[in-house]
Amino acid sequence: xxxxxxxxxxxxxxxxxxxxxxxxxxxxxxxxxxxxxxxxxxxxxxxxxxxxxxxxxxxxxxxxxxxxxxxxxxxxxxxxxxxxxxxxxxxxxxxxxxxxxxxxxxxxxxxxxxxxxxxxxxxxxxxxxxxxxxxxxxxxxxxxxxxxxxxxxxxxxxxxxxxxxxxxxxxxxxxxxxxxxxxxxxxxxxxxxxxxxxxxxxxxxxxxxxxxxxxxxxxxxxxxxxxxxxxxxxxxxxxxxxxxxxxxxxxxxxxxxxxxxxxxxxxxxxxxxxxxxxxxxxxxxxxxxxxxxxxxxxxxxxxxxxxxxxxxxxxxxxxxxxxxxxxxxxxxxxxxxxxxxxxxxxxxxxxxxxxxxxxxxxxxxxxxxxxxxxxxxxx
Numbered sequence: 001x002x003x004x005x006x007x008x009x010x011x012x013x014x015x016x017x018x019x020x021x022x023x024x025x026x027x028x029x030x031x032x033x034x035x036x037x038x039x040x041x042x043x044x045x046x047x048x049x050x051x052x053x054x055x056x057x058x059x060x061x062x063x064x065x066x067x068x069x070x071x072x073x074x075x076x077x078x079x080x081x082x083x084x085x086x087x088x089x090x091x092x093x094x095x096x097x098x099x100x101x102x103x104x105x106x107x108x109x110x111x112x113x114x115x116x117x118x119x120x121x122x123x124x125x126x127x128x129x130x131x132x133x134x135x136x137x138x139x140x141x142x143x144x145x146x147x148x149x150x151x152x153x154x155x156x157x158x159x160x161x162x163x164x165x166x167x168x169x170x171x172x173x174x175x176x177x178x179x180x181x182x183x184x185x186x187x188x189x190x191x192x193x194x195x196x197x198x199x200x201x202x203x204x205x206x207x208x209x210x211x212x213x214x215x216x217x218x219x220x221x222x223x224x225x226x227x228x229x230x231x232x233x234x235x236x237x238x239x240x241x242x243x244x245x246x247x248x249x250x251x252x253x254x255x256x257x258x259x260x261x262x263x264x265x266x267x268x269x270x271x272x273x274x275x276x277x278x279x280x281x282x283x284x285x286x287x288x289x290x291x292x293x294x295x296x297x298x299x300x301x302x303x304x305x306x307x308x309x310x311x312x313x314x315x316x317x318x319x320x321x322x323x324x325x326x327x328x329x330x331x332x333x334x335x336x337x338x339x340x341x342x343x344x345x346x347x348x349x350x351x352x353x354x355x356x357x358x359x360x361x362x363x364x365x366x367x368x369x370x371x372x373x374x375x376x377x378x379x
Contacts, residue, residue, distance in 0.1 A: 053084065055097070055126040060089030084126065091161030091200055092130035100125050133161045136202045137194075139170075141209070144184040148172060149207055159203055165194040170207055174240030174279055178208030212240045215281045216273075218249075221288065223263040227251060228286055238282055244273040249286055252296045252340070257287035298340045300368040 055068040062068045062085060072083060086094050098108035101124060108127055136158050139147045152168035159165045169177050179190025186208040194203065215237050218226045231247035238244045248256050258269025265287040273282065369376040 051122055051124065053124045053126065055084050055087075056128065057087040057089070058128040058130065060087040060092070060094070060128055060130065062087050087128050089128075089130055091133050091197060093133055095129045095131045097126045098129055099127070132163070133200070135159045135161070135199055137165075138202070138204045140184070140204060140206050142181075142184065142186040142206050144206070147207060149175075149177070149209070159194045159199055161200065162196050164196045167192055167194070167205070172209055174212055174276060175209040176212060178210045180205045181208060182206070211242070212279070214238045214240070214278055216244075217281070217283050218259075219263065219283060219285045221260075221263065221265045221285050223285070226286060228254075228256065228288070238273045238278055240279065241275050243275045246271055246273070246284070251286075251288055252342070253291050253294065254288040255291050257289055259284040260287060261285070294342050294344055295371055296340050296342045298338070298370045300338045 051072060053070050053072065055062070057066045057068070060066070068084060068087075070083060084097075088094070096110070098110055100108050101122075103123070103125060137156055139151070141148055147170075149170040149172035151170055155168045155170075156165050167180050171177060178186070180192070181188065181190055182203075182205065184206050186206055190208070191205070216235055218230070220227055226249075228249035228251035230249055234247045234249075235244050246259050248258075250256060257265070258271070260267065260269055261282075261284065263283075263285050265285050269287070270284075
């Protein structure tokens with residue numbers, strides 16, 4: 001709207017009224033002439049009929065423009081009501097106007113309420129003032145379940161637009177913190193801070209947790225090295241949050257009693273590791289008891305070329321009260337041969353061997369026998 005001024009021209013009016021009074025001739029001998037002078041002045045201020053208002057959105061916008069101009073009929077005051085539209089700004093809420101009445105200088109006065117009156121005579125300049133929006137931060141676990149960790153001290157619960165917010169790592173027993181994510185699936189790249197202008201709504205962050213894995217070391221009772229044989233697929237580590245099933249071990253001539261968490265193998269044996277029972281590496285101790293129902297025969301047969309042997313044949317027979325069983329082995333020159341066989345205690349074992357050349361070699365020079373670790377001497 002083009003600024004238009006109309007001037008109301010009202011001339012100064014001067015009125016001179018001279019009143020002269022003359023006394024009658026009868027009394028003039030002792031009287032002075034009296035004159036009364038009355039001077040009247042009337043004036044009018046040459047005020048504009050319309051005045052201009054220029055509003056600066058101050059990084060905001062009035063739709064498609066960052067300024068807004070209008071004219072109003074002069075009234076010596078500005079109330080602001082319905083005269084200037086409220087501007088908008090991403091991430092901010094309009095607070096108030098500041099004003100000045102001259103274009104020069106940067107001195108602005110506060111105008112906090114549209115009902116306040118601003119006196120001005122010709123041109124009014126306005127500048128929008130803003131409050132940065134604050135958005136709440138909600139923390140959840142992956143999958144959008146309730147947050148199960150522990151926050152660091154002074155962790156942020158809100159994010160102010162225009163200022164970056166640094167996030168803090170969380171902690172959880174048995175887990176390693178894997179980062180904060182903006183999606184519940186916790187895919188992509190973890191975020192360590194919230195960008196100054198990246199969010200214009202309340203924010204939800206999702207914690208990713210990686211279960212810790214603890215190694216399992218096996219010992220014999222007393223803390224000595226493990227002397228048994230592990231079952232196939234026995235566990236070598238334990239993942240926090242998931243129970244780990246243990247497997248029984250074996251040892252010749254011994255019965256496996258169980259795994260213990262103390263080296264003296266007291267208390268109850270454990271058959272599995274509880275999902276949340278351990279938060280460090282684990283030592284298990286095997287308890288063995290001598291097997292009173294069986295014995296193991298071990299043999300070591302050597303057929304050496306230096307002995308001039310061409311072949312050795314070994315038969316092992318054992319009899320028990322219930323059955324007659326035999327185990328036969330044949331070995332050849334230049335190859336050491338070992339083997340073992342378990343028998344019930346009380347079993348009679350018969351060993352027969354044959355060899356070829358030379359005739360002066362004895363079988364006992366070629367065969368070593370042990371039972372439960374004890375060497376059998378030849379008669």
